[in-house]
Amino acid sequence: MPLPQVDISPGHEIEAAASKLEAACRQEGILLISLDGLNRLEPYAGTCRFYQATIDHEQTIVVVIVGEWTNDFLVSLLNILLEIRTDPDPPGAMLRFRFLSSHAIPALFATFFGDHLIAPLECRAAVLARFGDGLQAEECTRLGAAAAQLLKGEGIQTGFADSEGLRVLSLFVRKEIRARRFPQEGTPMNLLICLGALYGELIRSRLPCESRWAMVKEYMPWPCLVLAGKPALPQGSAAAGSGSGDVRRLGFSPIAVLFQLSQEGADDLLETSLRQLEDRIRQEFGEVTQPVTRSR
Secondary structure, X not given: OOOOOOOOOXXXXXXXXXXXXXXXXXXXXXXXXXXXXXXXXXXXXXXXXXXXXXXOOEEEEEEEEOOOOOHHHHHHHHHHHHHHHHOOOOOOOOOEEEEEEOOOOOHHHHHHHOOOOHHHHHHHHHHHHHHHOOOOHHXXXXXXXXXXXXXXXXXXXXXXXXXXXXXXXXXXXXXHHHHHOOOHHHOOHHHHHHHHHHHHHHHHOOOOOEEEEEOOHHHOOOOEEEEEEOOOOOOOOOHHHOOOOOOXXXXXXXXXXXXXXXXXXXXXXXXXXXXXXXXXXXXXXXOOOOOOOEEO
């Protein structure tokens, strides 16, 4: 049976709100186990109660919240729930989450803890991407590899050199993220950062020129790809006339393109963006024939 719907109004004290839930669950035959270690811990003691229960045959974390969702409280609660999801009891359990609050629950919590595929993936990605806070270019290859593993856990096989990788990635983003129409404040940012890094590595495996991840002001806040090559010679020019140290660079932001696809981009945005990048490379570098260099 589902968790009873208990009205918790603004002004409720946490003890009264928790007692209402406990009484309703007893009436329905649901055994609530108080997570006392958390319930005594500041800053939650005066505003939250944490419980675990078996509801509809699923291990479920139930959180009762009174008071307003300040930014500090939101961050603190998010961190503790991410720890619970990372180290569930019993080990290996796929936890569900239910919230009873005296104020509107932020959309971000529906993204992280809703009953949909993206919720556990976003939780895992948050540990890696940290909402992009302090994200450095040298982390992107690792994040791309992590994204491939997250998809593998859902039965989706791909990798940096996968010839079908763009199609696989595009289909997943359109089906599991864009179709859900997450509100802006509930965007699964961490997962999109990781998937954007995977897109960047898929691109790097296809390009015939030197490439590396870098922090470039024009493409902030995300790291971008910097592609390098010698400028294309004007028609009729002799190759020997070009300076050996003359190198031209192009920038491209895979993470930004991935965010665009998740919101409103055309279905073939990933493929189209790659073709446009290849056109820019031919225009700027000519037909590149030197061995590919992949720099971190």
